[in-house]
Amino acid sequence: MLKVENLHATVGDKEILKGINLTVKAGEVHAIMGPNGSGKSTLASVLAGNEKFTVTEGKVEFEGENLLDLNIEERSRKGLFLGFQYPVEIPGVTMANFMKLAVNEQRKSRGLEPLTAGEYLKLMKEKSAIVELDSKLTSRAVNEGFSGGEKKKNEIFQMAMLNPKLAILDETDSGLDIDALRIVATGVTRLKTPENATVVITHYQRLLDYIVPDYVHVLYKGRIIYTGDKTLALKLEKEGYDWLINDYKEE
Amino acid sequence: MEKSTKDIIQELESKDYEYGFVTDIETDIIARGLSEEVVRLISQKKGEPEWMLERRLKAYRHWLTLEHPKWAHLDIPEIDFQDVIYYAAPKQKKQLNSMDEVDPELKRTFDKLGIPLEEQMALAGVAVDAVMDSVSVKTTFRDTLAEKGIIFCSISEAIKEHPELIKKYLGSVVPYTDNFYAALNAAVFSDGSFCYIPKGVRCPMELSTYFRINAEGTGQFERTLIVADEGSYVSYLEGCTAPRRDENQLHAAVVEIVVEKDADVKYSTVQNWYPGDKDGKGGIYNFVTKRGICREGAHLSWTQVETGSAITWKYPSCVLAGDNSSGEFYSVAMTNNFQQADTGTKMIHIGKNTRSRIVSKGISAGRSQNAYRGLVRVAKGAENARNYSQCDSLLIGDKCGAHTFPVIDSYNPTAVLEHEATTSKISEEQLFYCNQRGISTEDAVGLIVNGYAREVLAKLPMEFAVEAQKLLSLSLEGSVG
Numbered sequence: 001m002l003k004v005e006n007l008h009a010t011v012g013d014k015e016i017l018k019g020i021n022l023t024v025k026a027g028e029v030h031a032i033m034g035p036n037g038s039g040k041s042t043l044a045s046v047l048a049g050n051e052k053f054t055v056t057e058g059k060v061e062f063e064g065e066n067l068l069d070l071n072i073e074e075r076s077r078k079g080l081f082l083g084f085q086y087p088v089e090i091p092g093v094t095m096a097n098f099m100k101l102a103v104n105e106q107r108k109s110r111g112l113e114p115l116t117a118g119e120y121l122k123l124m125k126e127k128s129a130i131v132e133l134d135s136k137l138t139s140r141a142v143n144e145g146f147s148g149g150e151k152k153k154n155e156i157f158q159m160a161m162l163n164p165k166l167a168i169l170d171e172t173d174s175g176l177d178i179d180a181l182r183i184v185a186t187g188v189t190r191l192k193t194p195e196n197a198t199v200v201i202t203h204y205q206r207l208l209d210y211i212v213p214d215y216v217h218v219l220y221k222g223r224i225i226y227t228g229d230k231t232l233a234l235k236l237e238k239e240g241y242d243w244l245i246n247d248y249k250e251e
Numbered sequence: 252m253e254k255s256t257k258d259i260i261q262e263l264e265s266k267d268y269e270y271g272f273v274t275d276i277e278t279d280i281i282a283r284g285l286s287e288e289v290v291r292l293i294s295q296k297k298g299e300p301e302w303m304l305e306r307r308l309k310a311y312r313h314w315l316t317l318e319h320p321k322w323a324h325l326d327i328p329e330i331d332f333q334d335v336i337y338y339a340a341p342k343q344k345k346q347l348n349s350m351d352e353v354d355p356e357l358k359r360t361f362d363k364l365g366i367p368l369e370e371q372m373a374l375a376g377v378a379v380d381a382v383m384d385s386v387s388v389k390t391t392f393r394d395t396l397a398e399k400g401i402i403f404c405s406i407s408e409a410i411k412e413h414p415e416l417i418k419k420y421l422g423s424v425v426p427y428t429d430n431f432y433a434a435l436n437a438a439v440f441s442d443g444s445f446c447y448i449p450k451g452v453r454c455p456m457e458l459s460t461y462f463r464i465n466a467e468g469t470g471q472f473e474r475t476l477i478v479a480d481e482g483s484y485v486s487y488l489e490g491c492t493a494p495r496r497d498e499n500q501l502h503a504a505v506v507e508i509v510v511e512k513d514a515d516v517k518y519s520t521v522q523n524w525y526p527g528d529k530d531g532k533g534g535i536y537n538f539v540t541k542r543g544i545c546r547e548g549a550h551l552s553w554t555q556v557e558t559g560s561a562i563t564w565k566y567p568s569c570v571l572a573g574d575n576s577s578g579e580f581y582s583v584a585m586t587n588n589f590q591q592a593d594t595g596t597k598m599i600h601i602g603k604n605t606r607s608r609i610v611s612k613g614i615s616a617g618r619s620q621n622a623y624r625g626l627v628r629v630a631k632g633a634e635n636a637r638n639y640s641q642c643d644s645l646l647i648g649d650k651c652g653a654h655t656f657p658v659i660d661s662y663n664p665t666a667v668l669e670h671e672a673t674t675s676k677i678s679e680e681q682l683f684y685c686n687q688r689g690i691s692t693e694d695a696v697g698l699i700v701n702g703y704a705r706e707v708l709a710k711l712p713m714e715f716a717v718e719a720q721k722l723l724s725l726s727l728e729g730s731v732g
Contacts, residue, residue, distance in 0.1 A: 092702025
């Protein structure tokens, strides 16, 4: 589904990604961990097409297409979803209206008719239940005055609405209490199918108790320096990154 | 000025030619320039009584003593008032046989605005068949109003048929001595609307100028007078979201509203005059004086969405003369390309316990300049006056400007006046967020702008609000990316 080869990216003069290699297949869950500042969020942003970053080298293939040729909205319409670490507020625009436009744009790109008001409301009701999102939130302005937990739930709600092929969740667990974490993580798990894939970026093993990864990657200084299975996350939780980083330094 | 006038005319003419319109329609135009003779001629052509001519002449003589105002934050090219045609009789609209003959660009705009087909046909001047005859609609409409004693007609008609009301109220809120353009309008006004709601009557429908727009081509110097007698209510809609082109470049309208004791008037307007092209050529100059007076316990609410005109100069105001009266002003003013707008309101608190509320949302894009100018004045005797003002500016791109000129004049220590102002930009993060959900940048900007203006749009009558929303997005086309 996703094949990243030797990806380099810069912001200004600074190179953040220094040759990322990553292959994600349908049905898989990948976790990306690593110390602060290692480039995890940058990887997510670059894959989504954020123009703040410049890709200087490398290839990214998504569903057989050159992802780097597509603009942000085209990537989204092809089925790439980014769950934001810091969801943005859009004053005065209701969540319901925002998602309606998004859903219908996606449908349009697939040659489908826009949903009728009835169909849309039904979809919204069904999907908001997945993350136990208060139905009142959809009539409020996008992320405006939402609590930290509500914002993250709202990201997963949008993921449910858009039904992406590949979801990249950037620190969706940060700032969540235990209950909210469980709800968000369970929501993500419920959206998993053999046809889609998930990449979760996280600092903590606790998220991976719910979202069980097939692979755990450690990102350090712009490179994936180690890949293991779910037990790697447990080890990192106990021992930290030092043993890996030391290994890496010796190389 | 002269050049741009020609540009507009030329553009219209070439369009006419392009689509093979016939242009041999008889028009009744008097020579360029303004003089006492011209004023007399206008009055005569309209068949006005002597007292009306006297009023016009008085205004004209006063206008001669005035100079063009310079205080606005506008770059107004020198206007040669002797190069303006002050009277052109309502031209017979070119009748088209089907929508296929309508300018495709105009049609595209209609579609984007979601204007129903019948309405599109009426606006574009397509001959309308008997089934959906607008005349019959109009007649039913008039009958319903007449039953309640409501008068809604053109001001020319009112001068002839209701002279007592016109003598009493015309010029009572905006006298000809008020300002340069008010004097000019009082001297040469072509036509406009008159509306009278009798005591205690609630007007059963929204009164829209649309119902009479085809009856007489609305003029260059429009004059509107609305009188809501004691305890009455009316919601009045002016304008239309459909693009309006006009070969007259200079427009100077006057709107007067009299809100008698305990009456309530809601005045909503959407202004979408031709703003000029992307390079700032052509476009209408719109210099408007709008003011209402509120007697005891009366309420007046102005809501405006301004997207058109090359230059807009407009300050719908409330004179809160009576005790316990209140006024509101809700405005969205959007400028793009080379447009300039200097708009706002005046709230004059004279009576005791008077309240006013101002919500102004400016949106500037392209190389446009957008200014809010407001005055809140509390007179000595206005005990316990309250005002809340909120002025927000939204900038799109980095070549436009937003300016705020709020003035507060308070002569009474019991007044409570609040003022809030914000300036914001559409952030890259907001656009990225929308794009990531599959929404194009153009749609995202439309969405964000409509969200920003929501508080004001919510004050518009439903159908109007929907059209205004689309209009905001449409007016921003090409401002990003």
